[in-house]
Amino acid sequence: MTLWGFDLGFDRLTVGLFTGLTYGLLAVGLVLVYRSSRFVNFAHGAIGVFGAAVLARFATGMPYWLAFPIAIAVAGGLAAATEIGIVRRLHRRPRVIGMIATLGLSQFILVLALLVSRDSFSGTTYPKPPGLPAFSIGTTAVGSSLTAMLLLTPLLLAALAFFLRRTKYGIGIRAAADHPDAATVNGVPAPRMATLAWAVAGGIAAFSAILLTPTQGVQSIESLGPQLLLRGLAGAVIARMTSLPIAFGASIGVGVLEQILLSREGAGFVDVVLGLAILISLLRQRQGGRRDEQSAPWPRQERRAPTTAAKIGLTLLAVCGIGLAYVVSNATATILTTICGYTLVALSVILVTGIAGELSLGQFGFAGIGAAVSVQIAVLTGNMFLGVTAGCAAGALAAVLVGIPALRLRGVALGVTTLAFALATSGWLLRQPWLLGDGLDVPYPVWHDYTVSVATDYYLFALLLLGLGWWVTARLSGGGFGRLLLALRDNEEAGRALTVTAPLRKLQVYAAAGALAGLGGVVIGFSQSQLSINNFPAAASIDVVAVAVVGGLARTGGALLGSALIVGLPLLYPLGIPGQAVLTLGWLLVVLLMPDGLGGFFSTQAPRLWRRLRAVVARRFAATPAPPAAAAPAVTAGAVLAAAAAAPAGAAAPALAAAAAAAPSVTGDGVDASFAGQSTTTVSPHGLDLDPRRLWNIGRLPAEPLAPGEFFAPLLEVSGIRRSFGGVRAVQDATFTVTAGEIVGIIGPNGAGKTTLFEILAGFTAADGGVVRYQGKPVTAWTPERRAKAGLVRSFQDARLFPAMTVRENVMVAAECGNPAHPGLDVIGDDRPERAKAARADAALSAMGLGWLADRPVGELSTGTRRVVELCCLLTLRPRLLLLDEPSSGLTQADGRALGDLMLRVRAELGTTILVIEHDLPLLSRVADRLIAMDAGTVIAQGPPDEVRNHPAVVLSYLGTDEAAVARSGDLS
């Protein structure tokens, strides 16, 4: 039976069912691992192949059915070792790095598998399970391996279900995966359960690889690596990476679909369809709001202008690079050109992944598109310059087109989608006749009537383009645009709350990176006489991520280093399988041990060596040893605090600034300024109580007070707002109004729906129904940044801000609303918007008495201090309505009182209306005009504070469950 040329016959479906079983097992393992570690193990398929290799080796010396469980156990052990040795080690690093490490591990394990047994890559020589019948279904021959698959898979799944549901360890795995903290509290060792989950998944992967391999022809690392993974991922993603049965069932569908598609189209078309299925499935899965997967923070990235030594180093490097053109052979020049091309693509990875924090595995796909378009245009127009420009533009356009749907995805989801894109590009898109087709003859580049036909000359041209790409990357990552990307990488929600248009910024960086990758493709493209799909394999997209990580994701120069090592070395000196294994292991170790890559290692070690060298030379030549410099008085955190305490009224901030500037290092506890005590400046053991009347000079903030006529108008009208998460009704029919100039408190027990309501008001979570009106306009469909620009500004419960950035840089992000960063201006070196923002941030910080903290990374500050900094950022936005989420949590009682004063002053001096979620009832009773009480998602009372506090429903639901609140409210009466 056929439909539109696709074969839907029984045989096809049978074959599809069998392959689907394998994909199903793969998907089950991926889901199991994802649930316990929250990332995709790209080495999952490779671990299975390793198990298959172990069986092939053992089956020669012992019975097959004895080698079978041993091979599965070895694969399980390897997976467990991966979890312990790699995943746990990278626990404190961003999740993207963990996934990249498993990409490297995947390649390493595949090479190891080859070393253990070459048979694991060839179906014809691979051992088949003995003692099982072979038969035919229709015209489909079912060998003993497929029989084993058919018989053993249901048994394996039943055993797995029994293990997970009925045994102590299985229940432990599920509990630790779904609620790690609760599991730990209840005595379930979450880390050990994760290791067990990995081991089980590894065993399953080996089971399927052992039975699948005999049914295949000769396999390549590529078909066993990314392609197989994509098929497993499709089912896992459809199952939302949570349900094992759905993942298995969906994968069987994937197997059947693949066979139907293959009856008319090539394997590349299957990649396209699967990629689209994954994308649609991910887009349909509603993002979970603030409870999205949280990743460990990115390390702080020093952003300094290049030192003289760095400039000299770069010049020397350029001179050496040019000099090489005159000494190397044409063959070596071609390899050097390839290194330049890969470096350019790796620079694009640095922009997207290193700076913007988004894992893109598709950058080499953009390079392929750029190469194909540039060659086509150069042939068509005879103009090389047009060809290069078109190649960059095509790379940028493709990146934006892929980026638009991917805007709603991040982390794991984006990595999976771009992997699918890389496979679809090399398997289908680039094969289209309007791109590479069956191969393109590449003309010699022509430069001002000079035909570049010698490889060494072309290498110089490649070097020129590399210089251009390097310069653009350095300018983009070091300027205001780069800082904005770092901010969004650290905390996208906070960025949007401070008016940063995250989608636009991301599209800009995708476009810039796409253009760079396109340029890399151009360099590689014109270095070939015949350009074909073989120049742009999907695996190169992974290699290029490895290049960027090994060189250092934050280091522009690292891309060249990584490219020379990972791409250049094997081309210059063919390494063989053992050499390749050592090289892959080497880059894996760099990922594990050097967070900043080799580039970071060298750039920190080189100055140290230089200083030592200078000291040795100085000792040699000095006639008399110089007397030791008088020890600078040690300025400790205590001294900073004492300086503040001793400073006369009005002089505390400058005194603190002076002391802080002199302090060599201040620990996290020391760098701590909390809200003020009532009247005098005092030093507390945990922080510094500052006097708000001295330091909180809100009147000097660059914010406009509200026009008197705007008072007493309804500023916010909320009607019928509701939102559910699965079966949980977080907010139900919330209806209330906030009048301009009011301070309104929202109270309610934990889980009452207060934060969800705030998320909806600020635009971070979509409501299921109801309307939010702000200044008379319905804003329900507005983005968070649009609301923030209109003055509807929110704070966050954790006040995390952008931990890897300094206090000044944080406030500069808030100052974006007046002086937005522009990538074009950064590239040409116009830093006027930057200077304007820095000045505005400094004014705001000194107005709020925070000037002395300006250069401290926010991640080092205590929660209380971060709240002050967050408030400074928010006030810089000139808010009309301030939504504060538990601003007093993390503050001492005295600081809480000062916070109350501050809220009153913000309203009095700036005319800002405040809606505040608080558990501190005494504080609210003092400052709020009205209270709104919520319970189980519903507004249960609203009115003057006394009335609401004594409302029977409130007493029952809120005070009745929170002893601390009862005690505190008792203080009031």
Ligand SMILES: Nc1ncnc2c1ncn2[C@@H]1O[C@H](COP(=O)(O)OP(=O)(O)OP(=O)(O)O)[C@@H](O)[C@H]1O
């Ligand atoms: N993204 C989400 N996914 C699933 N459930 C959610 C999500 N956001 C909120 N919830 C659920 O909605 C309910 C209300 O949560 P919410 O955080 O809004 O309450 P809250 O009153 O702010 O509590 P708290 O004082 O602890 O912050 C809770 O049961 C919570 O588990």
